[in-house]
Amino acid sequence: MTHGPAxxxxxxxxxxxxxxxxxxxTPVVDGIxxxxxxxxxxxxxxxRRPERSVVALAGSVTGRGVGGSMSEIGMKLLAAGDEADDELNYLTRTRDGKLVKSSTMVLRDSAGTAFGALCVNLDVTAVNQAHALIGGLAGVTSVPETPPTTTFADDITAVLDSIVDARQLRQNKPWAQLTREERLDLFRDLDRQGVFAVRGAVQQVAARLGISRASAYNYLAATRTG
Incomplete structure (x- = not known):
């Protein structure tokens, strides 16, 4: 391992x-x-600054501004590190009901290090409604897949809370009723989603689950060493 000035x-x-x-x-986003x-x-x-990852923004679909945080999609790319792949043409729904078609392209330096992303979000709510209307008039109906709801926020706290809550809902049991292995699995999953790459996330997850900060650190350490 190289140390020192070099x-x-x-x-x-x-x-x-x-x-x-x-x-x-930065100027490219305005043109697109x-x-x-x-x-x-x-x-x-x-x-490199997940708590306020938005460094340039043009347009207004998700309601964020410069200095805002990444969504759950960004958190997953952050967790993947240099193994992150582009996420292209995926659909999500915002908390206020907008249907959004997005592509997220990973930014890499010459060494292949993933350090950011360029994301294009299109509000296709009206297009989807028009498609349903035309299909209805033509007598062609289908039941579309429901896209996942994604949290877009300026405050990373809201994104982290959303990830923890979604994971808890899938468990379908309160924390107190989980076995130790289920608790470790929960922390392991949150870690895979990049939650703990955010400064202060352990304390926030602990508060959301209603456990002590020390317990949260212990569970996280156990998942990384077990």
Missing amino acids: AASGEDAARAEQDAIIAAL AATFGSFCEVVVHDF
């Missing part, structure tokens, strides 16, 4: 390259959003 110099060079890529993309119109939002995320 390692620091390499880290500084990598950070400078990553900063340059983000700076180059202008091309697609008012139903488009383009976001640049910096994974």
Whole structure:
């Protein structure tokens, strides 16, 4: 392992390259959003600051601003690290009912390090409604799949709470009724989703579950060493 000034110099060079890529993309988001119109939002995320990952934004679909946080999709990419893959043409629904078609493309530096993402969000609610209307008039009906609800927020707290709550609902039992293995599985799953990459997440998860911070750290440590 390399230590000392050489390692620091390499880290500084990598950070400078990553900063340059983000700076180059910042004006691009305006051009993409202008091309697609008012139903488009383009976001640049910096994974190095997950609590406020939105560093550039044009358009308004999710209601976030610069300094806002990443969604559950971004958290999963963050957890995947350099193994993260682009997520293309996926549908989600916002908390206020908008149907959003998105593509999230991972940003990498010359060493292949994943450090951010460029995300394009299209509000296709009206298109979906028109499609249903035309299908009804033509006598062609189908039951579409319900896209998952995604939390888009400026505050990472809301995103983390949503992930924990969704995981608890799938468990279908309160924390007090979970076995130790089920509790470890819950923490293991949250870790896979990138929750604990966020500063202060352990304390927040503990509060959401109604357990002590020490207990939360112990469960997390057990999942990583077991």
